[in-house]
Amino acid sequence: MTHPVQPPPGEALPRDIAARKDFIREKVSADVASGRFGRPVHTRFPPEPNGFLHIGHAKSICLNFGIAREFAGRCNLRFDDTNPATEDLRYVDAIREDVRWLGFAWDEERFASDYFERLYEIAEAMVREGKAYVDSDREERIRAARGTVIEPGTPSPFRDRTAGENLELLRRMRAGEFPDGAHVLRARIDMAHPNMLMRDPLLLRIRHAEHYRRGAEWCVYPLYDFAHGLSDAFEGITHSLCTLEFKDNRDLYDWLVHEAGFARPPEQTEFARLELDYTVLSKRKLLRLVNEGHVAGWDDPRMPTIAGLRRRGVTPEAIRAFADTIGVARSDARIELATLEHAVRDDLNMRVPRVMVVARPLKLVITNYPEERVETLDAPLYPHDVPLTGSRPVPFSRELWIERDDFLEQPPKKFFRLSQGREVRLRYGYLVTCTGVVKDAAGEIVEVHATYDPATRGGDAPDGRRVQGTIHWVSARHALDCELRLYDRLFARADPDDVPEGQDFVAALNPNSLVTARGAKAEPSVAAAPPGSRYQFERTGYFMSDPIDSRPDALVFNRTVALRDSWARLKDR
């Protein structure tokens, strides 16, 4: 077996990578081996700049750029900007940033709008050859004449215009002599074709609109099918990868590149688009969430957009690892959120420092600890099994904040945390034993009292006695107030489209997708955290200081993902 795969510099080539990967890489391998294209592997990522990229796009980006990298080929970034009504430069910039952030560099940056001239010339050539004609029927009549999936279409009354007539009309369309919708250019294929896409598809339509790059220079705009395959061909793309719903478009893709005379045209291959539980991945739906204010914007940390994931604290490495584990295939797949969360934790575990932050503070008073005394404990930033070193000073004093959930008056079986008479370890601090509680008039616990064992400084008992529980804490006197944004799934249903008749996905939104914990207490070592700093808050989850809202005097942390919580599972039984 030949190995066309090039290892990245400095890395060993994993054995049999070419043999074991997905069906697309197998195909590319075979094409490289046969020399079918007579040119290096060349892929492209072709977003339409009408919205932000999401994790589904990340799958495609990893595929296209990944294949180019593995086969020592090239990958273009091409903006498929053929619809002036919906596209915007703002999205072009966002897309560039997201692709780069994911860790990929494109070889050439292209725009379909740069090809308008060439496409128009091909249109004229097709007209001259009788392969295309100008249809002057009204839009509704064209639609009606297309037939249905079970009935053939009927030819347009304009289908038999002479090449001369068509050419003149096309030139006048181009010259701006007609209003929007007056004429369209159509391919002359077969109005009875079983594939509806082949029933004389529209190629050009008139739009007197301002294009974000071409201004008012053009008033005829190509449709997707006309622009896409030919753009691939212009760029010498070999493998044109897209999602399954474009399968039917492949007939037309092949027809067009053939008619345009390309000798070894690109080949389109389709794969299943990503679907994720408790999420929507459609730019149309995401745009609605933004426009209707269900989220704070495209980069709201609850959004499955690259920008949202980034702001939430997810790393590009985690997204790439996720893309790797879900694979590429042709069957419709809905991925469980746990798969993504695992990729995120797996990456963060190995790289972020640990600190202590109390989300819902409850006062713990160490009654036998001197009032004015403060000790500085040295606490490691990483656990024993992470190969990074470092520590930070953590102040300890008589009054501490602990997590409300870590004290229970009536502890159930298997509850290892604090309750009356119980001894627990304060992480890196002392062993303390609960001696009582103070309640307010309403019966709410406002303080927990405990005594500490001075011999257990650092958390080890010299007599070797074991405690079941270890809890985190923050010295009250030294605590930093901060805000925690606790994000959860955006939708309450695994399939947000699965809602009762008459409702849509908006009805499936999770009302608790964001819980804000104000008045959380952080240990002083995070005071210097610049925006975008990642931590693990011990026993709680991975957090990142919000790159926009967090300030030194008003820290804000986004929860990227919670830690696995086996107590929560136990408790629910």
Add this chain to the structure above:
RNA sequence: UGGCCCUUCGUCCAACGGCAGGACAGCGGACUUUGGAUCCGUCAAUGGUGGUUCGAAUCCACCAGGGCCAACCA
């Protein structure tokens, strides 16, 4: 009432006519100064029927279920 595509553990992906395997999730255990991590173990699948074959997840036929296609969107 058409064309095309898909169907393997709960989920995702492999096995390309020759012992159905991995990951995630779950469960059990070991370890543990995070109920984290790690390690070990374990549960768990070829949609159905027929055919071809020494042998079928794999090839064929039919059936069932799911998806895409009737925008001057992409």
